[in-house]
Amino acid sequence: MQKRDLSLHGGGSREMGTLEVDKSLKAAFKETLEPHGFKKVKGRYPHFVRMATPEIIQVINYRLEQALSPQLEEKRFEVYCAVGSIYRPEINLNRSVYASMDWINTTHLEMYVKAKRNGIPVYENEQPGVDYIIKKGDEASLREQIAFAMTGIEHYIIPAFDKVVDLKTCVDYLELYGFDELEISRKTECNGDVFILPAKYPDVESYSAKVQNDLQEAKRRVMQRVSEKKMTEKEGKERLLRCEGRYNDDIKQYENFFSDEITKNEIERLKAERAEKNLNAIRTMGIEV
Known part of the structure; x- marks a missing residue:
């Protein structure tokens, strides 16, 4: 350097x-x-x-x-x-x-x-x-x-x-460094950057495959902690049940957001509103867009 x-x-x-x-x-x-x-x-x-x-x-x-x-x-x-x-x-x-x-x-x-x-x-x-x-x-x-x-x-x-x-590589970055921004919530105002998920996962099938991979990785980590005696078998089973429930809920929410026509239209409207508001805020601070 x-x-x-x-x-x-x-x-x-x-x-x-x-x-x-x-x-x-x-x-x-x-x-x-x-x-x-x-x-x-x-x-x-x-x-x-x-x-x-x-x-x-x-x-x-x-x-x-x-x-x-x-x-x-x-x-x-x-x-x-x-x-x-x-x-x-x-x-x-x-x-x-x-x-x-x-x-x-x-x-x-x-x-x-x-x-x-x-x-x-x-x-x-x-x-x-x-x-x-x-x-x-x-x-x-x-x-x-x-x-x-x-x-x-x-x-x-x-x-x-x-x-x-x-936007696809933006999702890549957030998955690695800012996962919380991609957590899907039922309240749209709480969904950090989930509106860009379709750039990488264009349909429910691709997103489901991604979630299943995440679940398998979570299971692997839990089983490793159990084998290392850092977690009891009972605690491991309870953790896995919570993970599976959360991941299944994510898939349902993704389907609701990006497959249901009424919700899709509402999200497109929200995206346009956010883009206008955020771009104006960025320009106000002296940054060219």
């Missing part, structure tokens, strides 16, 4: 205020992300956005806080990211990172673990963290932690984002 000049004004070991650290973070994120097509939104919040397509938004941001042990460390920051379609319930980039964590909540570490589990290349000697700790009064620590975070972005987030080129 190209070495960055993250030096701060002045020298020596001294207190670094929140504004000074935040300024350094914004500069580093801008330097790293702009070559990949990201732009910081208007206003104070550190959301960096790229429209992968006119239908797909990608966000990377950070959250800066006081360290948990202020007598030992001064500041800590966390890096989050998300991919979503303009058909999700809401895209609001005019709020804090903390307030946006209903959907912008995947961390470097989660991406590393899931990549490793799914056979995606990982950098064993550069396992990213969740919190990046800046030692009190230590500018070298600030530079080190920012560089470490930028490496995580370039090694895990950007490659995963680059694979999202249409």
